[in-house]
Structure formats: C-alpha cells, structure tokens
Amino acid sequence: MSQTLGTLELAALLAVARLGEDAYGLSIRRDLAARTGRDHSVGAIYTTLQRLEDKGMVASHVSAPTPVRGGRSRRHFTVTGVGAQALRDAQRHAASVWSGVNMRGPELA
C-alpha cells in the first residue's frame, strides 16, 4: 500500500466513489451519516477531503454558484486513479487481515 488511509478518509473516499458525479460535501456527509450513523461536521468532511486531495486520491472542481448556497458553488469530488488504487489496496488489505477469522467460532460468538 503506497499511502495509508484513516478510517474517515476511507469512508469519505468510498462515498465519493459511490456518489459519482453527485459527490460534494453535503451529499458525502449525508451518505456517511446514513451508512455509519455518525454525524460528521462539515469541517471534518472538508478537511478530510482536502487531505485526500493533497494525497492525489480525489480531484475537485466547482460548479456554478447557486442562491440556495448563499451564492457559493458546490465543490464536486471525483476519485482519481491513485484513489481507485488506494481503495483496491484497502479492500485487499481488509480481506487479508480478516481471512481465517471464523465469525461463528466460540471466541466471537
């Protein structure tokens, strides 16, 4: 794995991948809240996305400003090749560390 991903970074990167062209801060925040039950602050989401962008895992662009956003634009995110590779690495890594664990075994039952 070339770059490590924190838990929130991984969740945010997955949300960006899942949401496709609808991926912007608010939709990502709602997606994470629906899937994890955790209500992350807007600041936490954007600083996480900024870290992902610094790592080259997501790219962003802004849309046209809208009155409902107080004249501000949406900042849309897309997963880059580096991000896609990081997701594959994370999935492989998770599968590797989980392999051999028997969830029905007496230790985990």
Next chain:
Amino acid sequence: MKVPRVVDRAASGPLPWFERMMLAVGVDRALIDAALGDLNEEHAARVAEDGPRAAHRWYVREALRSTPHLVLSAACRVDSRRRLLVAVAILAGVVVTVLFLALQWRSAELGPPARIVAGVRDTVVVNQVQPMALPMRVLDSAGRMLADSGVRYTWMSGAPVTISARGAVECRERGDARVRATLGELSTVVALLCRPLSKINAMIWNDFVLGDPSRELPAEFIGTDGEPVTLLMARVTVNDSSVATLDGLRIRPRRPGKTYLSLAVGKQSTGAAIRVFAPVSTLNGLLPEQRPQDRYVAAKVHLASQQSIRWTLPVGLFSLQFLPEQQSGAALGGPAPLLTVAGPIMCLPRPRPGVYTTRCLARGPGSTVLVAHPGSTERAVRGALALDWERVRDY
C-alpha cells in the same frame, strides 16, 4: 481556486462573521466557500422543514463544530508568523465553545407550550380508514418539542369525520374537514383532508437503461370510493440509493444494478423492483461471472421489417426482456420483436409471440437468442434487449 459569486457576501449566510474569522486565521478560501455553501444549502432546507429558529440554531452548532477542523487544517498550512494567530484563534474557539455549551445547558430547560402545529402547516392528509392519531407537535417558544400533554380536538366544519377529544381521527370517506385543536389558551385550526385508500396498484418491475431520464413510479392509488387519489402522505424508500434515487415519486437511475423500492400510504403498502441496465452495443462476449459490469446490460434493438439479429448468450441463469424505447418517460408503443433461443438453453416462459420477458438457464456455451421483427407491421422495432444475470452456484 477562484469561486464566483451571485449574491452579496454579507447576505450569504446566517453568520457572516464566521467567514471573516476563518479567513483571518488563514483557512483556505475555497475550503470556506465549500463548507459554508453546504451549511447554507442545508440551512435553507431546515428553514422550510423546522422553522427559522431551529435552523439558525443548527447552523450555529454546525459552524462551531466545524471550527476546530478548519482551524487545525489552516494551522498545518500557514507560515510560522500566522501560527501565533491560529493559536489565539484556537484559544478563542475553546472559550466560545465553553460559553456556547454553558448557554446550551442553561437553555436546556424547556419552556411552557407556545405553539401547536399539526402535520405540515396545520394540514393533515389521511389515507386510511382505520383510526389514526393526528400528528400534533407542541412546541415551546424556542421551537423545542414538548410532550403532547392534553391537546383536545373538536370537529368544526366540513366532511363528517369522526374525531375523538384526544385526536383519534377516522376517515371513512373522501372529504375535507376542519378541526380545532386546543391546549390551554393555545388553539389552531387543522385542515383534515380525508383520502382513504383501498388499494395501490404499482408496477412491480421498473426497468431503465442508464442515461434514461427519471420517470414517475407507475402507480395508481385507488380510494375507498373507487376513484383515483392524488393527495397522498406517502413513505417511499429505496434500498440501494447508489442504483436509483427518488425525487418525490420519480425514480432516477444512477448506476447499473437492481434495487427495491417500498411505498407505504396509510395502511397500504407495496414494493417494486428497480433495474438499471448498462447500455451495450451487443450481448456477444458477456462474461458476467467474471465481470460484474456484464450482469445488467441492455443492447439496443432497432429492426426494420424482415430484419433480425442474433446474439450469443452467457452461461448461467438470467432473464431476458425487451424494453420498448421510451420518450418522455412513456413507451413509444411500437411493435415488440419475436425472441427465439437456441442451443443448450431452457427458458420459461418459452419465447413465442407475445412473450417479452423470459427467464433462461444456459447450461453451457453456445446458446443464442434471435431477435426478429414480428412481420405483422411495417413499423420498426425500437428498444433494447435487457439481460439480468443472476449468480447461481449450483444448477
């Protein structure tokens, strides 16, 4: 990142000082714009839903929750001269947070009832014949919800609706009534719109080719009087919103796959499947076992009279269905093709004229489907042949 504006900055959110403070401590302007834009967007939605006071409180709380993240992010990016300013800002943030929490703690004590609100803006739609409790909220002056401690109801005018003093309403037939709700000195008039349903007729399968425009859920809501009902209080959910999302009762396809929709109105409920197919030029060479993107595909069919096309089919269990071309959400109404399968394949129902959906088991390679113009008309066959492959390990 340069971000354009369409309104004056001072009017761009409930807390204009928040942006100035963030800029002063060196938070990136693009980051502030994106974050505050999101806050403004959700604030607007909450104003409509919860009222301006509750929305403003939410905004302030979210801005404060975001502050440490934004400031710390800035601290990692600014030069040493600005770091001192950031440190001061963090200290100020801590003080403000403590003060805010203290105020929250003080204001946590609920006030006396100040307002009673029923349903949405004192309008309640009833879609069932069984008795139901009127959805009533008792709020204090700060908009916080209180326990419903003794709201009393009386029928005022309109349709002969049965309503108990505690708000159990029974709508046996279609009609509008006015009901008075009273709590001490508080009083409000509730518009009761009785539209009891007897059944919902909904399309079980809703198929899209990716790129299709959104479509209204094909559903018919029949009242107890046998007439259609259009005024509804419905709960609609989609299991996997990455495949399709809902905009009211409109279904918008998002990615190839299959998901399920559940719809509940009053005591009536129903479900529907939504399939989204990836457009492909041919069904030849599909490897759905190895390539998940080959599991929901639709190949375009455009056949003039006497034309036909043959495709090879993958091994496994799948359904084949002809999807007529849509325009503005409705099928164009052209002829459907004749489907014929050949090779080591078994389909039920057996493809024949009039069968547009069939479920097939291809036991080995070499199965084919022939899609042919029916010949009964000169009109062209226009649409797509969709294949929905299922993972089956033992057959």
